[in-house]
Amino acid sequence: MLELKHIYKTFNPGTVNAKVALNDLNLTLRDGDFVTVIGGNGAGKSTMLNAVAGTFLVDSGTISIDGKDITRLPEHRRAAYLGRVFQDPMMGTAPTMQIEENLALAARRGQRRGLKWGITRLERMDYRELLKSLDLGLEDRMTSKVGLLSGGQRQALTLLMAALKRPKLLLLDEHTAALDPKTAAKVLELSDQIVAETGLTTMMVTHNMKDAIAHGNRLIMMDAGRVVLDIAGEEKKKLTVPQLLELFGKASGNDEADDKMLLS
């Protein structure tokens, strides 16, 4: 479904700050895959997600979704295929707009926005039910500004918005990293629940190895802008953190795994 072929991306090319972020990256996702992505700082995890989302255009290589080449498509046009949740809870919602307005914006992802009302009465009823499922009491605050919500509430709402229009691919970019442990666990649980209910193909970047093992059906590890490890199915289920560290050491050619990996 998602296919990345020979992706290269260098930031600040030709300067002393040149950084090769993606270096012959290849990855193919199957329909319904829930892939967790791990790797050290600067390994290219977020860069990969942003390349798929179209935050920047890649230097070379092709990105396709369901056989459609989206390599040169601008960010707002790719949005039709993608649901995204960011690391920063501030990034995924419009703070000065109401909860229901945010949902209504997400419900029109990939559609032409014309002079019809921005939100209908029928939608409001749907959103109430949807928000009820979060169990955060947001269904009674539908006309509150999103800026008044906590980080965890915002991430939960962003998740709902990302999945609302049934994207082809859900991109979760360390979306629990900025939350306190309890809230993070809750948002993660919600992510699992949404993916299970909808069967969305999902990529989730995480710094937490335990989470990477516990969630999804497939795990990839990145290093220096490419995929160095790809484990799926039964093999992934049996994985432990020490094993993962050892595998990482081998795959990346380091005897010792990057200290930054030892966050779990």
Next chain:
Amino acid sequence: MDFLLTLFRSMPGALGQGLIWGIMAIGVYITYKILDVADLTVDGSLATGGAVCALLTVNGASPAVSLLAAIAAGMLAGLVTGFFHTFCGIPAILSGILTQLALYSINLRIMGWEGWGADNGTKATLAVSVDKHNLLVSSRYIREMGPENPLPVLAVFVVVAIALLYWFFGTELGSSIRATGSNRNMSRAQGINTNFTTVLGLVLSNGLVALSGGLLAQYQGSATVDMGRGAIVIGLAAVIIGEVIFGRFFHNFALKLLYAVFGAIIYYIVLQVVLRLGLDTNDLKLLTALVVAVFLAVPYWKGKYFRPGAKSSKEPAQTGGTGHA
């Protein structure tokens, strides 16, 4: 007593000016509050609106046609600024300054236009006398009781403008402009072409500003090349005064636009007061700039110094659309 009497007699004038500049303030509200962009085009596009309206009126066009042409000219100015900003990647403030500067020459040309094939020069003033032309509003009748009084007409303009904007910003398209001002990243992730919405907001805003310029030219009986000088600051003053005084009452969108108009009216009333108290007209811009600076600074200081334990204060230059629109 004499002072109060002359002040009282100047109130209708202040009200008329306030209503006209209120429409301009609504335009500023759209860019500054909704889109979170400080658009300096308005200093030029206000005069463009005045110039186009005056030119057409002098050439015998009806007031309605003249005003519609003024709106179109202002929208074009907004389009140019939007083009500079989105397509050319020039920062919004600078884009507005560029258009504003270019409009100065263009406005001189518009007012100096004599006809096809004529020897067209430039003019800094273009008079539209209410004696010779059919005008919608004129300050001459500001104290008359009757149908020629400009105040009801101006009030209708304000109400219609607010009603149309209230409808528009409730639509899908209008919502996408609001989303753009609220969070550009999120908007793109939700499939909104933020370049398009930004340009659309600038077009809309400058259309309103030019309408205000057209009305102003009719009202005062002439268009001048510098009628828009400092307009952005007056517009900001109106938006901020309206928000500070009325903002705590209701948060309905239409009312927020109305508050900007109230702000403009209050601005002109205060202006009359300080003028009657003996302030030199030439010092007005200094006063206005200081007032706006203080009103912009106060919320920042409050956030920074008077709220211990509050989350990090907002960046001073970016507070435009956050938290209000």
